Amino acid sequence: MLYRDIFMAFFRSGMLCYGGGPASIPFVHREAVERYKWVNNEEFVEIVAIGNTLPGPINTKMAGYIGYRVAGIMGLTIALIGATLPTAALMVILLTTLSHFANEPWAMGMTRAMVPVVGVMLSVVGWQFLVIAAKGLGWPITLIHVVVVAILITFVIPHPAIVLAGLFVWALVGQGLLEKLISRKKKPAETHTEAGTSVEGDE
Numbered sequence: 060m061l062y063r064d065i066f067m068a069f070f071r072s073g074m075l076c077y078g079g080g081p082a083s084i085p086f087v088h089r090e091a092v093e094r095y096k097w098v099n100n101e102e103f104v105e106i107v108a109i110g111n112t113l114p115g116p117i118n119t120k121m122a123g124y125i126g127y128r129v130a131g132i133m134g135l136t137i138a139l140i141g142a143t144l145p146t147a148a149l150m151v152i153l154l155t156t157l158s159h160f161a162n163e164p165w166a167m168g169m170t171r172a173m174v175p176v177v178g179v180m181l182s183v184v185g186w187q188f189l190v191i192a193a194k195g196l197g198w199p200i201t202l203i204h205v206v207v208v209a210i211l212i213t214f215v216i217p218h219p220a221i222v223l224a225g226l227f228v229w230a231l232v233g234q235g236l237l238e239k240l241i242s243r244k245k246k247p248a249e250t251h252t253e254a255g256t257s258v259e260g261d262e
Contacts, residue, residue: 061130062137064095069122069141074149076118083118085180088187091121097129104191112223118142 072086084107091097098106110120119142126138193201208226212219 062133065126065129065134065137066141068095069118069126069138070145072122073118073142073146081117081181082177083116083121085184087118087121087125088184091125097125100187100191104188107188108223109227112220112227 068090069087072083072090076083076086088103092100092103106121106124107117110117110124113120119139122138122142123135127135130137189201189205192204196204208222211222216222
């Protein structure tokens, strides 16, 4: 039953997702978080963030990790098969039998019609990510992060994975250093307060 659920979850997310890459995130979220509750929203955000810093399609990375977390090596294998094999087989079939329809107006219209649908789904997941981030950081800091990252990705850094890797390093190292600096500044103030209290007590 569990193996079947793993296969069907990533089979559906792979078959129903249109456009690949980030477009698969809402579908995996629906299966792993909403339907089967294998991970919660916060854990899913972490999976997406770390997955985007690594090379390769995000759908297969999410499938591999979630499958392994749920059912070990067998779960990882089944999740990857469900995410990749059906769509790969369908790709071969379509390209070998229906490739001559690629330039037909109805086929091109179908492709264009799916773009706004995927955009809306990504926006919904993006909003959920912002709400989760705001719970931990607060809205002002979250919005500052959004603006800074948007500027970096648009004008400075050519690939978002570099930004994600930098944020990951900051979360591991920079945050700890910042907390140490803050604690060092607090210690002299506390010492001064204690000394003042002691003098008043002596008087």
